[in-house]
Amino acid sequence: MSADVKPVDIEPVEEFRLRARRWLRENMPLAGPGYRRGLTTLPDEEELAEVAEERRLQRLLWDGGFAGLCFPTEYGGQGLTQAHADAFNKELAGYRYPFRFQIPTIVPCAAVLLEFGTHxxxxxxxxAILRGDELWMQFLSxxxxxxxxxxSRTSAVRQGDDWVLNGSKIWTTGAWWSDWGLCLARTNWDVPKHRGLSVFMLPIHQPGIEISRIEMLNGSKEFCQEFLTDVVVPDSDRIGAVDDGWTVATRWLFHERSIHSSPLTLRPAVASGGHESYGEGGASLLELAEVAGRLDDPGARELVGEAHVLKxxxxELDRRVQATIAGRKGSDQLVSLSRLMQGVVSTRLTTIGYELAGADAAAWADDDEAVGARGVNYxxxxxxxxxxGTTEMARNAIAERVLGMPRELALDRGVPFREVRSGSAGGAAARG
Ligand SMILES: Cc1cc2nc3c(=O)[nH]c(=O)nc-3n(C[C@H](O)[C@H](O)[C@H](O)COP(=O)(O)OP(=O)(O)OC[C@H]3O[C@@H](n4cnc5c(N)ncnc54)[C@H](O)[C@@H]3O)c2cc1C
Structure with missing residues (x-):
C-alpha cells in the first residue's frame, strides 16, 4: 500500500473490481486475435503508430482514474494496494493495454524515481509518466x-551547477521513440569502481545525443546505441547522492528483476491463473497446437503440459520469493531466483512453441503468421x-549472496577505478 493512504480511505477491493470491469468494458479496446507485445519487427511508421496508441491508452487510464494503481496519490497515482492491482489485472484480461509503459518506464525507471527522487x-x-506523456529508458549497459x-565508463564531470556527460550506452530498447533516459555514469575515477558512480535523468532527444539503431537477428531494430558528447545535465536532475550511484543502481536492478511480480505494473491475468509474462503475447500454445492440427498428437499434448507445469x-516460485522479501524473511537477493527462473522458463516456452509449430515454423506462408511468429521468436x-542481466549472473548472485558460497575472484576489488586495466583501447586512465 502506498505510504500516503490510510486503510480506512481505501475503496473495498470488490467494489473497485466492479468499477474497473465496467470502465474497461466501456473504454478499453479489446486485444483481439494477433495482438502482439514485446520486441517488434514492424516498419518504423507502424511502430510509431503503436507507440502513439499506447500513449493514448495510458492517457485513457489516467483520465479514468486507473493509472498508477499502487503509486502514491500525491504523484498522480491511485494509492491502492496489491490486492487492487491483482483485481485490475484479472479484469484486464482480453483488453489492450499500454505495454510499452510497463517496462522499463514504470518498472524500473519510475520505481527508482519513487524510491530515490526528490519531491x-x-x-x-x-x-507525466502516468499521463502517458513520458516514456523512459534505461541507460545502463x-x-x-x-x-x-x-x-561503467560514461563520465560525468561537474561544471558549476551542471554535469557534462560523455560516453556511450548500448542495448537501450526503444530509445529512438522514448523521451527520457535514466543514466548511470562515473563521477569519480579515484575510488574503487562501485564508489564512484552517480545516476542522472536526461531527455533523450537533445543535441549531444546521437542514437544509432541496431538490427537483431529477427529484424527488430528496437535496440539502440547512444553516443553522448558533452551532454549538459543540471545537478537538479541527479538522482541520489554524488558517487553513491551504486546504492541507486542496486535497487534499480532489484526493481528490474522483480518486473514480473511488481504491483506497480499492469499484467493481464491469463486463463491458466497467474499473469501474462512480458513478451509472451500472441496465440497460446493450445491455439498453436490447434492451428498446427496437432491437438490429438500425444507428443504435442506433452509439450503443452510441460509448458503448463513450467508456468x-x-x-509459485515468484509468489514465494515475493512473500519472503515482503515479509522481510529473506534478503532482496532472492529476487535472482525469480530472474533465473524467468529466463529459463521463457527460453523453454519459446522452444516449445517452435517444436509445436513443427516444420512450418521454419518456412511459413504469408497468411500463416501465428506459426511463422514462433519461428521468428525462436x-x-x-x-x-x-x-x-544474464542468467549466468543470476546464478552467481544465488551462489554468493543467497547460498553464501565463496565470492568470485575480482582483480579490481579495492583498486581505484583509474588504475583498473581495461580491454578497451586507452583503458580507464585515458578516460578519467
Ligand atoms: C532484450 C534485451 C533488452 C535489453 N534492454 C536494455 C536496456 O534497455 N538498457 C540497457 O542498458 N541494457 C539493456 N540490455 C542489455 C543487457 O542488460 C546486457 O546485454 C546484459 O546485462 C549482459 O551484458 P553484455 O551484453 O555486455 O554481456 P557481457 O557482460 O559481456 O557477458 C557476456 C557473457 O559472459 C557472461 N559473463 C560475464 N561475466 C560473467 C561472470 N562474472 N560470471 C559468469 N558469466 C559471466 C555473461 O553471462 C554472458 O553470457 C538488454 C538486453 C536484452 C537482450
Whole structure:
C-alpha cells in the first residue's frame, strides 16, 4: 500500500473490481486475435503508430482514474494496494493495454524515481509518466560494461551547477521513440569502481545525443546505441547522492528483476491463473497446437503440459520469493531466483512453441503468421536469458549472496577505478 493512504480511505477491493470491469468494458479496446507485445519487427511508421496508441491508452487510464494503481496519490497515482492491482489485472484480461509503459518506464525507471527522487523530481515526472506523456529508458549497459555494470565508463564531470556527460550506452530498447533516459555514469575515477558512480535523468532527444539503431537477428531494430558528447545535465536532475550511484543502481536492478511480480505494473491475468509474462503475447500454445492440427498428437499434448507445469512452477516460485522479501524473511537477493527462473522458463516456452509449430515454423506462408511468429521468436529465444542481466549472473548472485558460497575472484576489488586495466583501447586512465 502506498505510504500516503490510510486503510480506512481505501475503496473495498470488490467494489473497485466492479468499477474497473465496467470502465474497461466501456473504454478499453479489446486485444483481439494477433495482438502482439514485446520486441517488434514492424516498419518504423507502424511502430510509431503503436507507440502513439499506447500513449493514448495510458492517457485513457489516467483520465479514468486507473493509472498508477499502487503509486502514491500525491504523484498522480491511485494509492491502492496489491490486492487492487491483482483485481485490475484479472479484469484486464482480453483488453489492450499500454505495454510499452510497463517496462522499463514504470518498472524500473519510475520505481527508482519513487524510491530515490526528490519531491520535486517526482512531481515533475511521475504524473507525466502516468499521463502517458513520458516514456523512459534505461541507460545502463555500455559496450564494455554489461554484466560488470559497476565498470561503467560514461563520465560525468561537474561544471558549476551542471554535469557534462560523455560516453556511450548500448542495448537501450526503444530509445529512438522514448523521451527520457535514466543514466548511470562515473563521477569519480579515484575510488574503487562501485564508489564512484552517480545516476542522472536526461531527455533523450537533445543535441549531444546521437542514437544509432541496431538490427537483431529477427529484424527488430528496437535496440539502440547512444553516443553522448558533452551532454549538459543540471545537478537538479541527479538522482541520489554524488558517487553513491551504486546504492541507486542496486535497487534499480532489484526493481528490474522483480518486473514480473511488481504491483506497480499492469499484467493481464491469463486463463491458466497467474499473469501474462512480458513478451509472451500472441496465440497460446493450445491455439498453436490447434492451428498446427496437432491437438490429438500425444507428443504435442506433452509439450503443452510441460509448458503448463513450467508456468505454474514459475508462478509459485515468484509468489514465494515475493512473500519472503515482503515479509522481510529473506534478503532482496532472492529476487535472482525469480530472474533465473524467468529466463529459463521463457527460453523453454519459446522452444516449445517452435517444436509445436513443427516444420512450418521454419518456412511459413504469408497468411500463416501465428506459426511463422514462433519461428521468428525462436531466433531470439535467448534474449530472456540476457536482458535485465544474464542468467549466468543470476546464478552467481544465488551462489554468493543467497547460498553464501565463496565470492568470485575480482582483480579490481579495492583498486581505484583509474588504475583498473581495461580491454578497451586507452583503458580507464585515458578516460578519467
Ligand atoms: C532484450 C534485451 C533488452 C535489453 N534492454 C536494455 C536496456 O534497455 N538498457 C540497457 O542498458 N541494457 C539493456 N540490455 C542489455 C543487457 O542488460 C546486457 O546485454 C546484459 O546485462 C549482459 O551484458 P553484455 O551484453 O555486455 O554481456 P557481457 O557482460 O559481456 O557477458 C557476456 C557473457 O559472459 C557472461 N559473463 C560475464 N561475466 C560473467 C561472470 N562474472 N560470471 C559468469 N558469466 C559471466 C555473461 O553471462 C554472458 O553470457 C538488454 C538486453 C536484452 C537482450
Amino acid at each position: 520535486e523530481q517526482k512531481l515533475a515526472h511521475i504524473p 555500455e559496450p564494455g560494461a554489461g554484466s560488470d555494470l559497476a565498470g 505454474a512452477a514459475q508462478r 531466433l531470439t529465444r535467448q534474449v530472456a536469458c540476457v536482458g535485465g
